[in-house]
Amino acid sequence: MDQVSKSRKLKPIEEAMRMIKDGDRVMVSGFGNSGDPKMLVEALTKVNAKDLTIISNDLGSPNEGLGSLLTAGKIKGLIGNYYNWNPDVADAFNAGKITVDLIPQGSFAEGIRAAGVGIAGFYTKTAVGTDLQGDREIKEFNGETYLLQNAIPADVALISAYKADELGNLVYYKTARNFNPLMAMAGKLVIAEVAEIVPIGSLDPESIVTPHIFVDVIVKRGC
């Protein structure tokens, strides 16, 4: 393998962050401080891009992780499911500063996957009849009521992995996997923060969770 293809996706973090534009829908992986791209999120608080819609499981803690993005005034809207760990979200929402679209965690995850694999939406029993049903289409299948959850696409996905090879194949670590493989499929542009980059061929093909076809940019943690 020649040097050009080896380093094709590896970029300095500044260059990667310049790819994020005003008004973008930005997906960010992680679940409660595990599996979130901490370095990319910190860099995002410092870029010029604003009016972002952040699509994530949670929003970290007050002024920590993604929480700092809210403090920095970068967020226009949130799509996610669990903001109880960061009461700043309820405050900003109640003050009319941001919009919040709550989607049950399983429907949220599947909606992200759907966006990544060319599925427009799917029917689920989750949230039927509840306040989160909203104006979603209702349909009966085999005598049971389902609602239509649309796919949840994004302009950019910021994800985190344990190891990448030089092609961009990714493997994860324990419960830090969570939303990463899904968001890797769903973002039009996928930027992966990784702890380690290994030579092509050194990852066991059976162990690769995210094949490199989904990954556009790799940023090495600590660089």
Add this chain to the structure above:
Amino acid sequence: MYQYDEETAKARIAGRIAKEFSEMSKEKDLFVNLGVGIPTMVADHIDSKRVFLQAENGMLGVGPAACEGECDPLLINAGRIKVTETPGCSYFDSCMSFGMIRGGHVDATVIGAFEADQEGNVANWIIPGGKMLGVGGAMDLVAGARRVYIAMQHLSKKGKPKILKKCTLPITGYEKIHAIVTEYAVFRFINKNMYLEEICPNMTLNDLKEITPAEYIVSEKLINF
């Protein structure tokens, strides 16, 4: 009316549910998802090796909370508690995790609740106007798990009944409850009817009725627990 101190009350609830799971696991391996609070304590009371805990953030075979020194900050359960592995555990993404739940592969979920009612409805995700804005996996779990156990103290912190004729707060899932376990009683839903199956030894049926607005049938096999 007899009152348990908070610690004893919670241990009674967790212990009663754990006993049921240990019993169920004699016939087949049991897969269980535990919510935060009292539900998490159920794990400490399970004495069977064939009850496997699932965490919706992507783990099957969740072990006990990690001790200081052996903590791995990236290995957490859905309540953000640092946990440990058990032999045979596995990791997966959030889609597969909720596939297990939505697909009916998880035998039981244990959740806390603000309110539950005689129709088997549960309200546990939001108090409108409050500081909390989140649903997490609650609706998916209630809709998908084969059995939904409510583990909660019988009365709210302010002493108000929580087992009602009809929930007043936004509903998490309709007609989904299998059983409600409090420090005073075990109620089970059979064919849409709510039965009182077990009562604590220090309480009369009238005592219980006074703190339980829901209408329920006293089981012919009522026992103490």
